[in-house]
Amino acid sequence: MRILTWLMDGTWEACVDALGDYPDADITLMYVIDERVTGTVRDLPAGLLGRGTSGGSRAAAIDDAARAAATGLLDAARARLGDRPARTIVRTGRPEREAVAACADADLLILARDGDSSRLGPHSIGHHTRFVVDHAPCSVLLIWPDRAPGLGTIPPPPRH
Amino acid sequence: MTTAVSLLLLAATLGFAIARPRDLPEVVAAAPAAALCVALGLVPLRAAGHEIAVLGPTIGFLAAILLLAHLADVEGVFAYAGSLAGRASQGDPRRLLQIVFLLASVCTAALSLDATVVLLTPVILATTTAAHIRPRPAVYACTHLANSASLLLPVSNLTNLLALPRIGLSFWRFTGLMALPWLAVILTEYAILRLFFARDLRNRPGTGTQPPQPAPVAALAVIVLTLAGFGAAAPLGVAPAWIAAGGAAILFGVRLTRLSRGEARRFVRTTVQALNAPFLAFVACLGVVVLAVRDSAAGRAIATLLPHRASLLGLLIAAGIAAVLANLVNNLPATLMMVPVVGHAPGLVLATLIGVNVGPNLTYVGSLATLLWRRILHVRDHPPDAAQFLRLGALTVPACLITGTIALWLAITIFGTV
Numbered sequence: 001m002r003i004l005t006w007l008m009d010g011t012w013e014a015c016v017d018a019l020g021d022y023p024d025a026d027i028t029l030m031y032v033i034d035e036r037v038t039g040t041v042r043d044l045p046a047g048l049l050g051r052g053t054s055g056g057s058r059a060a061a062i063d064d065a066a067r068a069a070a071t072g073l074l075d076a077a078r079a080r081l082g083d084r085p086a087r088t089i090v091r092t093g094r095p096e097r098e099a100v101a102a103c104a105d106a107d108l109l110i111l112a113r114d115g116d117s118s119r120l121g122p123h124s125i126g127h128h129t130r131f132v133v134d135h136a137p138c139s140v141l142l143i144w145p146d147r148a149p150g151l152g153t154i155p156p157p158p159r160h
Numbered sequence: 161m162t163t164a165v166s167l168l169l170l171a172a173t174l175g176f177a178i179a180r181p182r183d184l185p186e187v188v189a190a191a192p193a194a195a196l197c198v199a200l201g202l203v204p205l206r207a208a209g210h211e212i213a214v215l216g217p218t219i220g221f222l223a224a225i226l227l228l229a230h231l232a233d234v235e236g237v238f239a240y241a242g243s244l245a246g247r248a249s250q251g252d253p254r255r256l257l258q259i260v261f262l263l264a265s266v267c268t269a270a271l272s273l274d275a276t277v278v279l280l281t282p283v284i285l286a287t288t289t290a291a292h293i294r295p296r297p298a299v300y301a302c303t304h305l306a307n308s309a310s311l312l313l314p315v316s317n318l319t320n321l322l323a324l325p326r327i328g329l330s331f332w333r334f335t336g337l338m339a340l341p342w343l344a345v346i347l348t349e350y351a352i353l354r355l356f357f358a359r360d361l362r363n364r365p366g367t368g369t370q371p372p373q374p375a376p377v378a379a380l381a382v383i384v385l386t387l388a389g390f391g392a393a394a395p396l397g398v399a400p401a402w403i404a405a406g407g408a409a410i411l412f413g414v415r416l417t418r419l420s421r422g423e424a425r426r427f428v429r430t431t432v433q434a435l436n437a438p439f440l441a442f443v444a445c446l447g448v449v450v451l452a453v454r455d456s457a458a459g460r461a462i463a464t465l466l467p468h469r470a471s472l473l474g475l476l477i478a479a480g481i482a483a484v485l486a487n488l489v490n491n492l493p494a495t496l497m498m499v500p501v502v503g504h505a506p507g508l509v510l511a512t513l514i515g516v517n518v519g520p521n522l523t524y525v526g527s528l529a530t531l532l533w534r535r536i537l538h539v540r541d542h543p544p545d546a547a548q549f550l551r552l553g554a555l556t557v558p559a560c561l562i563t564g565t566i567a568l569w570l571a572i573t574i575f576g577t578v
Binding site for chain 1: 174177178186253273274277278281282285286289290292293294295296299303306359362363364366367368436439490491492520523524525526527530534544545548549
């Protein structure tokens with residue numbers, strides 16, 4: 001079984017731990033650099049009218065820092081995984097699109113709920129994760145980053 | 161006829177500055193436009209000369225501040241600040257947001273919005289990603305505060321520097337009146353960003369580590385002394401520009417002594433580039449082109465819309481019109497257009513500054529017009545995060561305009577403008 005694990009800031013530990021349930025699988029760890037954020041920071045000086053610096057070196061520094069952080073997270077994930085072999089990928093772009101595209105050659109996608117994890121409900125899933133859950137071309141395992149909230153957090157049914 | 165020509169020349173200047181074909185400096189279009197204004201009689205030569213003379217000291221002051229920020233960056237002040245923020249936050253997204261608010265407010269106030277946009281924001285992005293925290297809240301906070309927190313000191317924004325000579329307020333009078341609006345706007349931004357990014361901020365602490373950075377004690381000391389110098393110089397009658405130039409000269413000299421000959425040559429070259437002489441020329445030329453518009457029917461039409469009295473309603477209208485204008489033609493031309501018209505009432509000028517400084521937060525490129533033009537010119541076919549930035553801006557800009565202007569009215573009522 002080929003498992004693709006989408007690691008995100010704040011919830012990656014839970015995803016790596018979930019791999020313990022699949023001892024014989026072929027593992028790929030993926031991190032996606034959100035191009036929209038890095039692109040915004042790179043383009044910010046365009047708003048400084050007249051101070052158009054040819055910020056080529058600055059743009060490269062921004063990309064390098066993002067890549068270094070991605071590699072750092074993947075290294076930490078691999079360390080947490082222990083002795084199991086795992087491939088690592090870093091993609092850059094719109095996170096939800098890159099994740100779906102990467103599922104093309106995977107049998108199972110593991111990702112964590114990245115929204116409000118204090119109660120059961122649709123707010124526990126963010127926009128990117130919702131897109132991937134809706135469009136992934138493979139099986140999806142959606143895990144709670146912490147302990148799942150109790151059933152009591154579901155609002156009562158409307159009285160008719 | 162003259163109105164159409166002057167507007168056309170302004171549009172051409174701004175369009176060139178937005179499109180930046182072949183990476184040419186903006187003055188390449190602004191200088192001929194200014195020359196045409198004089199040649200076609202839109203602006204008398206004497207008036208153009210007077211305008212440039214008035215702008216001269218302002219431009220010099222700005223050059224000194226740009227240099228100070230650049231030299232501080234070379235000394236590693238911003239990298240150190242980022243690393244400090246990362247370690248102090250201990251991976252907690254909420255605490256990092258608070259620290260970034262503090263850092264960005266002080267950086268913008270002391271070293272200008274340019275420093276925050278070009279030097280601090282990339283550092284904050286690197287800090288958040290290294291800490292394995294979602295970057296959006298902190299990065300957007302930095303971006304917004306680059307504009308909003310530039311209300312405090314005259315040096316914080318070129319718009320403030322352009323307005324100061326025309327309203328007869330001293331450096332510290334300006335700061336005293338703008339302190340309350342500055343605080344009000346920052347608190348408003350914090351409240352809105354906390355709610356907007358509630359989901360991202362609720363995450364568990366990130367576990368990434370920051371690479372340690374050496375503390376640039378000497379550079380920090382020079383910056384603090386320069387700021388203190390602004391205060392000490394005022395009663396002595398020394399122009400703050402000389403203090404800023406002095407601070408920059410000290411940092412420059414200290415660095416130069418530590419470099420080898422080859423490195424020194426490169427350092428001098430990058431320092432001269434940081435002075436950005438083409439930009440300083442651009443501001444002077446822009447001043448002449450905007451003068452043509454101001455004297456035309458379009459300028460007179462805008463003048464009729466502006467209030468005459470610095471009542472609370474007058475201040476709100478001035479701030480609102482300033483924000484709209486800043487989104488139509490960018491903040492620099494908006495300032496150059498509006499300030500001379502409301503110059504008789506310092507309160508209205510300060511409200512105008514609130515408008516042109518907060519207004520650009522609607523988009524990440526400083527104005528709606530720039531965003532649309534970049535989309536039309538396909539500068540970037542998929543603008544990074546324009547939609548979400550716009551949604552956030554639509555919330556913060558009106559709220560900050562209102563709270564900032566009310567705070568200004570309170571400050572004027574308590575302290576007076578004389």
